[in-house]
Amino acid sequence: xxxxxxxxxxxxxxxxxxxxxxxxxxxxxxxxxxxxxxxxxxxxxxxxxxxxxxxxxxxxxxxxxxxxxxxxxxxxxxxxxxxxxxxxxxxxxxxxxxxxxxxxxxxxxxxxxxxxxxxxxxxxxxxxxxxxxxxxxxxxxxxxxxxxxxxxxxxxxxxxxxxxxxxxxxxxxxxxxxxxxxxxxxxxxxxxxxxxxxxxxxxxxxxxxxxxxxxxxxxxxxxxxxxxxxxxxxxxxxxxxxxxxxxxxxxxxxxxxxxxxxxxxxxxxxxxxxxxxxxxxxxxxxxxxxxxxxxxxxxxxxxxxxxxxxxxxxxxxxxxxxxxxxxxxxxxxxxxxxxxxxxxxxxxxxxxxxxxxxxxxxxxxxxxxxxxxxxxxxxxxxxxxxxxxxxxxxxxxxxxxxxxxxxxxxxxxxxxxxxxxxxxxxxxxxxxxxxxxxxxxxxxxxxxxxxxxxxxxxxxxxxxxxxxxxxxx
Numbered sequence: 001x002x003x004x005x006x007x008x009x010x011x012x013x014x015x016x017x018x019x020x021x022x023x024x025x026x027x028x029x030x031x032x033x034x035x036x037x038x039x040x041x042x043x044x045x046x047x048x049x050x051x052x053x054x055x056x057x058x059x060x061x062x063x064x065x066x067x068x069x070x071x072x073x074x075x076x077x078x079x080x081x082x083x084x085x086x087x088x089x090x091x092x093x094x095x096x097x098x099x100x101x102x103x104x105x106x107x108x109x110x111x112x113x114x115x116x117x118x119x120x121x122x123x124x125x126x127x128x129x130x131x132x133x134x135x136x137x138x139x140x141x142x143x144x145x146x147x148x149x150x151x152x153x154x155x156x157x158x159x160x161x162x163x164x165x166x167x168x169x170x171x172x173x174x175x176x177x178x179x180x181x182x183x184x185x186x187x188x189x190x191x192x193x194x195x196x197x198x199x200x201x202x203x204x205x206x207x208x209x210x211x212x213x214x215x216x217x218x219x220x221x222x223x224x225x226x227x228x229x230x231x232x233x234x235x236x237x238x239x240x241x242x243x244x245x246x247x248x249x250x251x252x253x254x255x256x257x258x259x260x261x262x263x264x265x266x267x268x269x270x271x272x273x274x275x276x277x278x279x280x281x282x283x284x285x286x287x288x289x290x291x292x293x294x295x296x297x298x299x300x301x302x303x304x305x306x307x308x309x310x311x312x313x314x315x316x317x318x319x320x321x322x323x324x325x326x327x328x329x330x331x332x333x334x335x336x337x338x339x340x341x342x343x344x345x346x347x348x349x350x351x352x353x354x355x356x357x358x359x360x361x362x363x364x365x366x367x368x369x370x371x372x373x374x375x376x377x378x379x380x381x382x383x384x385x386x387x388x389x390x391x392x393x394x395x396x397x398x399x400x401x402x403x404x405x406x407x408x409x410x411x412x413x414x415x416x417x418x419x420x421x422x423x424x425x426x427x428x429x430x431x432x433x434x435x436x437x438x439x440x441x442x443x444x445x446x447x448x449x450x451x452x453x454x455x456x457x458x459x460x461x462x463x464x465x466x467x468x469x470x471x472x473x
Contacts, residue, residue, distance in 0.1 A: 003073060006044030012113035013038045020345050024304050027189040027269050030341055031096070033123055034116070042116045043073040049107035053331040054117060058105030060454040061088045065102055065117055072120060081128035084121060089158045089460070090200060092129070093183065094453045095122025096192050099294070101451075105331035129199065136206035139167040145470045148173060148226050148233040150217045150413065153181025154452045155443025156236035157204065158459030159466075163234075164208045166467045171230075172209060175216040177272065182238055183452070184270070185263040188298050190305070194270055218412030231470060232438045234462050235413070235427065236455075239444035243403040245290060249358030252365035256280060258295045258402035265302050282308040288368055288394060289313045289347075290355055291402030294340075299400045301342030311347035312394060314368075316384070318375055319351035354386065358399070368394040405449040424448055432462040433469070440466050 003009070016032035017023070023030045034042070046069035054065045064083050071080035084091045095118055106114030128134045145168045149160045152174040160170045178184060180197045205211070215221060226233050242257045244250070264280040282303035289299045292315030303311050324334040343349065354373045360366040372390035376383045407425030408414060414427065420435035422428045426448055427441045434441055442462035443455040 003044035006041070006073075007047045007108055007112070010041040010045050012045070013042055013116055013119075015116065015119055017341055017344075023190065024345050027265075027305060029096075029193050030190050033126070034119055039120060039123060040073065042120060043069045045108065045115045046070065046073070047107060053105040053107060054102040054115075057331045058102035058333075060101070060451060061094070061457045061460075063087050063091070063102070063121070068124065069115065069117075069120060072124065077124060077127055078131070078133050080124050081133050084124055085134070088453070089161050089456055090154065091121050092125035092196060093154070093192065093200075094456070095119070095125060096196070097187055098451060098453050099333075101333050104333050110330050134203070136203050137165055138207055139165055141167050142169070143167040143470065145169065146171070146230045147466060147470075148217075148230040149236060150233060151181055151236035151238060151443075151445075152179035152211070152213075153236060153238050153443065153455060154183060155238075155445070155455040155459035155462070156181065156234070157200070158456045159234050159236060159442055159463045160209045160459075161204055161207065162460055162463030163466060164204070166463070168467070168470065170209050172211050173215045173217050173221075174211065174213045177214045178270070179211050179213055181236075185266045186259055186295075187266075188262060188302055189266065189269045190301060191298070194266075216412075218414075218416055223413060223416045227438065231473075232440060232466060234432075234466060235408075235434075235439065235441040235445050236443045236459060236462075237408055237413075237445055239405040239407055239426070239447075239449040240409045241406045241425070242401065243406050245355060245401055245403060247355060247357050249360065249365065252358055252360045252363060252399075254364045254397070255358060255399040255401065258289075258291070258299050258400055261299060261400050262295075262302060265306070282306040282311075282398060284309050285397035286310040286395060287312070287398045287400065288396045289400045289402055291315070291404065292317065292349070292351070293402065293404065295404070296400075296402035297340040297342045299402050300347045301340075301345060303400075304342065304345045304347070309397075312396070313343075313347050313349045314353045314355065314370070315349070315351050316354050316373065317351065354384070356391075365399055366395065366397070368396055368399065370394065405444070407448060408445045432458075432465040437469075440469075 018030050052066045068080045068083050100118040102117045103114040108114045147163050147168050147170050149156045149172045152172050160172050164170045183197050261280050267274050283306050287303045287308045289296045320335050320337045322337050328335045352373050353370050355370050357369045358365045372387045374385045420428045427446050429441055429446050432440045440462050442458040
């Protein structure tokens with residue numbers, strides 16, 4: 001543990017943000033690090049709770065959170081950095097973008113505020129890079145086995161690093177021109193600056209991972225080629241099939257998917273060559289974001305920085321309570337009202353709102369027709385009911401659909417190989433092995449859309465399964 005009764009002596013330190021009036025004019029990261037004294041005090045708050053639910057229940061990668069906190073409290077930062085990396089390949093990324101279910105599972109969350117676990121993790125790794133503690137780990141021996149990893153998001157990169165360190169020859173294929181997957185093109189720069197990804201890619205390259213970008217597997221190269229050139233493959237393409245809103249008027253050209261919108265801006269921030277006609281901007285527009293999750297919040301923050309005139313965010317679910325409700329008890333992830341940094345920058349949020357139809361002029365939407373709804377619990381689940389007399393309209397210039405993702409894209413490699421799918425449309429696996437023994441899969445490809453930390457853990461599990469299979473074969 002940290003300091004005896006430190007949780008009684010110190011209160012939780014709030015993470016600082018750059019001022020709103022400053023940060024909305026650029027795409028630089030908005031979060032500010034804690035001072036060394038504040039970080040020491042937060043580590044001191046970690047209590048000897050017996051069963052560390054933060055580690056066992058909350059954290060998808062099972063970080064050794066109490067041990068790390070104690071090492072920070074004791075000033076043993078390099079050991080803390082090593083501990084973090086023993087469970088998590090990219091803690092500087094989860095330390096920035098993870099919603100921190102570990103903090104929701106912290107024992108202090110029962111009747112107090114949790115330890116700032118995510119911020120401690122983030123600053124340990126930044127110090128590790130600054131001090132030169134994080135270096136390439138080259139395998140002592142080479143097995144001669146070749147593995148292809150398809151997709152360079154968090155699951156693919158974690159799997160590639162683990163397999164390379166086990167001595168295998170790994171090639172990562174990425175359809176975009178730069179590696180990183182959803183980390184590079186799906187998460188805004190104000191949450192994750194892309195030099196953070198490039199810093200890790202240099203480490204992976206030095207360890208022996210080969211990257212072939214601009215290669216769409218299933219189009220540019222076939223499954224037959226992969227079968228011939230590699231001992232096995234690992235699919236980590238993510239859950240790229242967006243959930244659509246099939247209502248009247250959906251076909252207007254200024255109704256776009258969230259990932260299409262976010263990717264456009266991320267490419268501009270990275271200085272990648274972009275066709276002028278493909279640039280999507282909210283500048284001086286009234287924007288409606290349909291979907292109340294993290295991706296919707298990212299769209300709000302992006303639209304604000306682009307100079308949107310007005311932003312609405314619509315959510316079909318009811319407004320969550322301010323405190324933890326009985327149906328999500330500790331240590332589970334609580335269903336509570338959350339206000340992100342993007343929301344603080346300015347938008348009008350609406351709950352229990354259903355979009356009934358779009359209307360517009362020629363090829364562009366100009367109005368959303370909506371109504372309020374009520375959720376009724378009944379046998380077999382929840383039923384949605386329109387509330388009479390609540391119809392209203394919003395005049396808009398652009399609509400962004402941030403309704404989540406259904407599953408991995410089936411066309412292409414999945415269909416070519418003929419892999420079995422589960423009832424959700426994800427690739428079906430047994431210990432990360434698909435219906436074709438030489439094909440493994442991990443991350444959102446098998447789990448559906450989830451958090452980055454879970455994708456990293458899944459990539460690590462796939463690497464373990466592949467290593468075992470290669471050795472046995």
